[in-house]
Amino acid sequence: MALNQFLLLAAFLFAVGAYGVITRRHTVLVLASVELMLTAVNLNLVAFGAFNNDPVGQVFALFVLTIAAAEVGVGLAIVLLIYRNLRSSDPDDVDVLKG
């Protein structure tokens, strides 16, 4: 197994996540896409840690997972409140700060 294979997979996952963040019309799916990008980053961390015999990569990955869980918790709470107020889950409808 070469490192490049992991990196390419991570890049692909990151690109899919970024595309989802930018294009999805549903806020929950945007959050899911963000999770996909974080997964890509985790994959990179674990891969580098494994190939360099350094446990720090795994430790970082665990941190990121923890923080991602917290982030999703907060993010879903915000989405819920937005839905309650606007009866919509489209991020484009949340444009109160439009210039």
Next chain:
Amino acid sequence: MHLPSGFFLDHAWLIPLIPAVSFWLILGFGKRFGARAAYCGIAALSAVWVLAVGAVIQWIHRVNVADDGKGGTVSALGAFGRSLARAEEGKSAAVAPVIHATTWFQNAGVKLTVGTQIDGLAVMMLFVVATIALLVHIYSFEYMRGDRRFTHYYAALSLFSASMLFLVVASNTLQLLVGWELVGLCSFMLIGHWWEEKPNSDAALKAFLTTRTGDIGLLCGVIMTFFVVQRATGTGSFDILAVNNAALSGKVGHTLLLMCAVGLMFGIIGKSGQFPLHTWLPDAMAGPTPVSALIHAATMVVAGVYLGARVYPIFWQGFQIGNSHVNFMAVIGGITVIIGAGLAFVQDDIKKVLAYSTISQLGYMVMGLGVGAWTAAIFHLFTHAFFKANLFLGAGSVSHSGSHHSFDMKKDMGGLRKYMPQTFWTFVIGTGALAGIFPLAGFWSKDEILATAGHGNYKAFLIVGLVGAFMTAAYMTRCIYLTFFGEYRGGHSGEHAHGDVAHGVDDAHVHGVDDAHAVPGFGSHDDGHGAHEPHESPPLITVPLWILTFLSITAGWLQFEPGLHLTKFRDWFQPRVAFPLPGLFSANHVATIPDVKFSAGLATISVAIALAGVGLAYLFYWKRAYGQDAAAHNALLGAGKKFLVNKYYLDALYTDGVIAAVKGPIANAAYWVNQYVIDNVLRTTGRVATVVARFVYRYIDQRGVDGIYNGTAVVTGESGGLLRKLQNGRLQEYALFILIGVAAVALALAIRF
């Protein structure tokens, strides 16, 4: 060698401060103080007197230690009055003044200080001013009782003393000038104390303006002292010691010193009542009598002589006093001696006799400085202060209790010898001292001036002095005759002379008394003003008189040369540094001050001349040897009298010549210039300014300046309008921008590495 200083010499700044505080206290709480304002002033002056006497004793100790040549082993009190071997050994030890100064302000290398310079001259003056001012404060308590502005009077008196003391301790000429002007202001306030009467306020104005005329020269002279020091040392300074050293250093051009000396001399002429600016001094008699005593004895007029003595090297070098036969200073003094004495003969007002006598005696002092008799002139200042204060307060006593507040000798006095014996005897002793009768105070000082004048190149001034002495003795005898002998001419059947409008100035005093009961604190105003008979004055007046009489007798004994070989005054008070003394500046070709011994022959002549004056006046007035009224029958005498009565027409010259010229043509010319030249210049300037302003408004302000600001605002608004389109509120577009940004940064890093 270390010379001892001491508390009183080091803390001389307290001396002017105390009466100044008293001034503010009386001014601030005058209404509440009432008569107690006097206690405040008297307490302040008593404290000053103690400090001054302490300073004198410590200074004498310092001088004694310097002459002994060993460190301070003698206690201050033990050293007081010890006899010295200095004069016989010929060489005098230097005694530096005690100087304490602090920076007033500093700017680009020019450093102005304020501080105290205490030396023999200063401590001597401190003693004189403190003593006379204290006695005047005490005397005034009785004399001014019930005056409507009693507290105001004491406030001004305190400030007067404070100003003079400030002038005396000043360590630089600029500070001296400040004290000088303050003294002038206070004399203005006190001469015009009864300003409700027009002549009084006129006299105050005249005194102020006349002395100001001289002050113009003084100001120039003081400024030049700065440059004298700069020429000698490279750094300008007003410090008196530096000025004196610079004047004697030989590095300063004679022209500068001469101009400086002439400038300062104008100040002396104005302040010390020298010819031709003496005319304010007799008019200054409009003030209360104790003030006249203060002005004539201790403050104001002697300030001029003090200035002359303080920066004496300037005059010494500027006028070449050491090696010339005649100079500006001596001539002015000499003229003043004669004209003052001449005018004293024709006065009916006892205070004016004394005023002209002061002018004449101040002439002696200035002449003394002019002929190189520094010690003698200052010694005369010292003795004159006591006997002249004695005479003035005596005249006040006569007017207060003897002549119903009049000063007119011919109308309201005469025969008072029987009623007021104490005043009579003190007055006679004061007169003897003034006339220079052995062994009273005036004899020693006047004789020393004459001896120095006769010793050097100034023989002509010896004659002037002797003529002056003769005249002094004669007019004072006339004054005593008119006041104390003959029949009592006053007391118009109990009617106070105040009602007589013609007296104007003389009676002003009374109008204060009329309001006696309006003043709080004078509930028991009953000192016999209503009594018809003249009577002796109360002790508050006679005790100061006797103290001054004692000093009028003994003050001269400090220089008791025949037999006792005392030269204390010179030993103690003559400066020993920065002074033209033998050996100090010989390398700079500076002539040295003459050291003249007492001359028995000259002393005999001067006493004989004075006695001749007394005798002639005796024949003239008592015996009527020349008829009842000689001036009425003899054309020459009559013309002379008319000339004198009109004061040599000097007042007429000033009023009709100088002032009328100023009022008439010069004022008209000034008006014309004002109307046609200055106004046109102003109008044209205004028009040009309008045109320029319009142009500036239209093109520079509206288009230039406003354009810049408006342009900035427009650009900001437009760019904001463009950028706001980015802020579209779409979350996902923001995410896209972030992504693009991060990608750009990543790309940049990738290219870089």
